[in-house]
Amino acid sequence: MKTAPALVGITSFAVILLVWESAVRFGFINPFFVSEPSAIALSLSRAARSGELWHNVTVSLREFAIGYGLSVVIGVLAGALAGRFRTVEYALDPFLWFLYSAPLIAFYPIFVLWFGLGVPTVIAMTFLLSVTQIATSTLKGIQSVNPGLLRAARSFGATDRDLLWKVVLPATVPMMTAGLRLGIGRALMGVVVGELFGATAGLGYSISYYGALLKTTDMIASLIVVVVLGVLCTQGLTAVEERFDSWRTF
Amino acid sequence: MFNYRTLVSTITVMAFLAVWEFAPRAGIVDATFTSQPTRVVAAGLEIIRTAGFLHDVSVSLSEFALGFTLAIAVGVPLGLVLGRFPVLRYVLDPPIMAIYATPHLALLPIIVVWLGIGMQSKIAVAFVSGVIPILVNAMAGVRGVDGSWIVAARSFSAREWDVFVKVILPASLPSVILGIRLGLSRAVLGVVVAEMYQSQAGVGNEIMRYGSEFRTDYLLFDVLLVSLFGLTATSAVRALEERLWTAGE
Numbered sequence: 001m002k003t004a005p006a007l008v009g010i011t012s013f014a015v016i017l018l019v020w021e022s023a024v025r026f027g028f029i030n031p032f033f034v035s036e037p038s039a040i041a042l043s044l045s046r047a048a049r050s051g052e053l054w055h056n057v058t059v060s061l062r063e064f065a066i067g068y069g070l071s072v073v074i075g076v077l078a079g080a081l082a083g084r085f086r087t088v089e090y091a092l093d094p095f096l097w098f099l100y101s102a103p104l105i106a107f108y109p110i111f112v113l114w115f116g117l118g119v120p121t122v123i124a125m126t127f128l129l130s131v132t133q134i135a136t137s138t139l140k141g142i143q144s145v146n147p148g149l150l151r152a153a154r155s156f157g158a159t160d161r162d163l164l165w166k167v168v169l170p171a172t173v174p175m176m177t178a179g180l181r182l183g184i185g186r187a188l189m190g191v192v193v194g195e196l197f198g199a200t201a202g203l204g205y206s207i208s209y210y211g212a213l214l215k216t217t218d219m220i221a222s223l224i225v226v227v228v229l230g231v232l233c234t235q236g237l238t239a240v241e242e243r244f245d246s247w248r249t250f
Numbered sequence: 251m252f253n254y255r256t257l258v259s260t261i262t263v264m265a266f267l268a269v270w271e272f273a274p275r276a277g278i279v280d281a282t283f284t285s286q287p288t289r290v291v292a293a294g295l296e297i298i299r300t301a302g303f304l305h306d307v308s309v310s311l312s313e314f315a316l317g318f319t320l321a322i323a324v325g326v327p328l329g330l331v332l333g334r335f336p337v338l339r340y341v342l343d344p345p346i347m348a349i350y351a352t353p354h355l356a357l358l359p360i361i362v363v364w365l366g367i368g369m370q371s372k373i374a375v376a377f378v379s380g381v382i383p384i385l386v387n388a389m390a391g392v393r394g395v396d397g398s399w400i401v402a403a404r405s406f407s408a409r410e411w412d413v414f415v416k417v418i419l420p421a422s423l424p425s426v427i428l429g430i431r432l433g434l435s436r437a438v439l440g441v442v443v444a445e446m447y448q449s450q451a452g453v454g455n456e457i458m459r460y461g462s463e464f465r466t467d468y469l470l471f472d473v474l475l476v477s478l479f480g481l482t483a484t485s486a487v488r489a490l491e492e493r494l495w496t497a498g499e
Binding site for chain 1: 254255257258259261262263266282283340341342343344345347348349351352353354355356357358359360362363364435438439442443446447454457458460461462464466469470472473476477480481484
């Protein structure tokens with residue numbers, strides 16, 4: 001029964017591709033604007049063979065890995081400190097709240113002033129976009145620990161270490177992984193948008209570059225790679241999340 | 251009597267502002283790059299008086315209003331229908347999820363190719379940014395409706411339309427409003443970033459221009475303005491949301 005939706009999903013994509021291709025072939029729509037699936041496939045294989053695709057993917061993934069990695073380390077650390085010490089929470093609160101609601105991408109020109117055009121700016125965008133999400137989720141996870149459980153464990157002689165491993169972490173991790181998953185989406189956004197505006201390589205750069213040349217086919221090819229990466233990352237983290245979901249204590 | 255929370259928060263914010271103000275004065279950092287709170291305020295007072303400012307704000311606001319209204323007009327009904335009819339959902343769910351997982355601003359260049367650098371492309375970006383969370387949450391809202399309510403309505407001989415209007419719509423309303431709130435901040439961001447990317451007017455256009463002119467204080471004022479707008483609008487929707495929740499109980 002569970003395969004039925006998957007089957008319908010694949011069919012749905014196949015139908016979209018078919019309609020798209022035939023609409024262009026029969027002259028209903030101008031391929032200049034929407035290109036066509038067969039041409040996009042050709043463009044992708046050309047880019048793959050020339051090494052251009054790998055180059056762009058590795059550049060983007062490296063920026064993503066550094067930016068997102070930094071925000072995981074700092075976000076989890078900040079969230080954990082805020083969860084452990086009330087004063088830290090209150091001190092960080094206004095800043096987290098601002099970063100969460102401000103249109104951070106608008107800071108892009110300032111980052112260019114600070115770091116110059118290129119990789120460091122993209123990494124900074126990626127970091128800034130994802131770090132708040134991770135920090136707040138970690139904090140909320142720690143706050144969701146049931147104080148009754150803590151007291152119960154302590155009265156049975158649990159040490160701080162026992163408390164951390166047996167009470168705090170199991171309650172925190174599920175919410176934290178949810179934050180990590182949401183953070184991936186925002187980090188990916190940071191990479192792509194950062195590259196759209198000013199970079200010399202990467203998937204966002206190539207979308208913007210081919211867009212400026214009005215080469216729709218090559219532009220959509222890069223866009224599709226971004227979509228696939230986005231889906232893969234989100235699916236991957238959803239799997240991790242489900243794995244830790246069994247840790248939920250309530 | 252201060253409570254501890256506001257005390258600590260106020261102190262850190264004041265400390266941040268103080269460091270920001272006095273570090274350039276002490277020569278530790280260069281104010282060209284970091285600006286200063288007082289300079290941002292001064293820049294704001296100047297920007298408000300410039301002739302182009304009102305025009306830029308009204309351009310951005312109308313782009314946002316049109317795109318976001320469109321997103322609600324399409325997202326809510328479509329989400330409700332998709333939530334109600336599983337067959338349609340199976341068909342459309344995979345593409346919707348693929349768009350959901352995509353950084354939606356990656357669509358900027360292609361939207362510019364389609365619609366040009368004028369207002370249309372910004373309206374489209376606001377629409378695309380806003381519509382997905384609205385649609386997904388409306389859909390989830392309908393799916394979360396307690397099935398026994400529908401059965402109860404049916405057994406009192408309600409027709410499909412009655413069920414829709416009297417059971418499903420009120421029950422999924424909180425989720426719909428949540429979607430609108432999430433879509434709102436994305437649409438604000440969409441308009442500004444689209445203007446930053448390619449445009450002739452708008453607050454995003456100003457931000458990019460001030461950035462390339464190294465006028466950090468002007469740029470920061472515009473960024474703060476956009477944040478303030480997003481915050482106010484989001485808080486308004488959140489207030490509405492809370493009222494609905496309490497009304498439903």
